[in-house]
Amino acid sequence: MREKDAQTPTPVRTPARTLLNDRLGWMGLRSGQILLVIALAAVVIFGLVQLKLVVIPVLIAIILASALSPVVNWQRRRGMPALLATWTTLLVSIAAFGAIITLIVFAVRDQWDELFSSASEGLDRLQRFVMQGPIEIDATQIDDARAAVVDFFTSSQFGTGALAGAGVVAELLTGTVLLLVILFFFLKDGDRIWAFFLTPLNGSRAERGRRIGSTAPRVLGGYVRGTAIVALVDALAIGTGLAILQVPLALPLAVLVFLGAFIPLIGATLAGVLAALVALVAHGPVIALIVIIIVIAVNQLEGNLLQPVVMAQSLKLHPLVILFALTAGTIVAGIVGAVLAVPIAAVAWSIAKVWNDPEASRQAPTASPPAPPAVSKRRPRRR
Known part of the structure; x- marks a missing residue:
């Protein structure tokens, strides 16, 4: 009897597969984390809207x-x-x-x-x-x-x-x-x-906070100043055209063009359409058509010549990102959200770029190599 028990092989126990260590469990865990993050973001946005x-x-x-x-x-x-x-x-x-x-x-x-x-x-x-x-x-x-x-x-x-x-x-x-x-x-x-x-932070976290504090205002200020320059040129060009054509309310319409330029993609276009409607009511379709031509020409010159020069040092966003930011900002806070959405998106992207890269905020041109005397001064002198 003992010989028979000795001859029967003992089954090899394989580790039990839980519900979390397989692929489906990993996907479910990640999905739950994503849903939790979305819920927390929705609560935060709801609180900000209330305030x-x-x-x-x-x-x-x-x-x-x-x-x-x-x-x-x-x-x-x-x-x-x-x-x-x-x-x-x-x-x-x-x-x-x-x-x-x-x-x-x-x-x-x-x-x-x-x-x-x-x-x-x-x-x-x-x-x-x-x-x-x-x-x-x-x-x-x-x-x-x-x-x-x-x-x-x-x-x-x-x-x-x-x-x-x-x-x-x-x-x-x-x-x-x-x-x-x-x-x-x-x-x-x-x-x-x-x-x-930044007082409670230390070490790498404090350094990250300092990077954010230096990068975000620089990007945001450059974006706002560049947009203001472009908007001023648009307002002067379109306002001058309206004044020459003797369209009523030329100055208020020029100011609307200036303010509309801070809403990318649609702001300046809507202001130009309003100017064309005023021209249509005041002087008929011919003057309105001339106003539309002026608005289109100014927008083309801005997009192809002025904006690449003025906004070269600012953070550039893809038009699809701008469209998503405008839509989300308009849904959350109306016209004010549409104005603030793109600068906030630009700053968020700049923060993401320097989050784990200390050199991202102060990158030097690759064509200029480091100066060797700066390294030689660190070597101890031989006595």
Whole structure:
């Protein structure tokens, strides 16, 4: 009996395969981690949207501080105290913005009557064209449409919207005051504020934080200044063309072109379409066609000549990335999100590039080899 037990081979035990060490388990674990990250990101974005009265002024202040910090640093290098340099830069910027708003208000007030009469005449021509066109439309249908519009503007629904608009104006004023306060401290103590956030870090993490603190403002400031230069050239060119053609509201339309250039791909185009519509109402289709030609020519010169030169030192993003960023920003925060989405995407990509690469933020040209005397000075002298 013992010999029979000795002859039977004992089965070899193979290690049990759990649910996590096979390929399907690994994929399930990674999928769960990705879903957890997406859920956490959604919660964070939802919280930021709820605090938009604070978050949006902070983001705009960071962008403006990155663009204006070279002016403050230049004044400080000339011996001016930090407080005086900050106040000078901030007050000059506010004065320039106020002057532009004042010019827009006066231009609209002086040309509003002319534009209103031209718009009325244009609407009458459009009504005659619709009634005499290939599609038979009765005059009573047009009158009913006008009556519906009048009823909407005199209804309680429009009054409720007006009250909501008053609340938006109050939030806008509060956000503007908060923006100016935050911008002042960012211009004055931006480096100290970032150093304070890096205090708990040490070693490689602190070095990474310093890389981010030097790379992000440089990329963001270069992007904003380059976009502002391109937008200014577009506004001057299109505004000059509108003024020569005697299109009403040429100055406000030029300012809209300047602001629209900060929304890539679609901003300047929409502003040009609005200028063409004003020209169509005021002077007819021929002048409107000339305005469209001017807008197209300026956009082509900007994209093929001006933007590659001005934005050469800034971070470049693929148009598909810009489109995704614009869509996401518009969904999350509307028109403000569309303006802030592309700069934030550019800064995020620059941070990703220098996250684990200490040399990415200070790459030297490969054609210039290192100088040998710098190495020879480190060698100890022989006694």
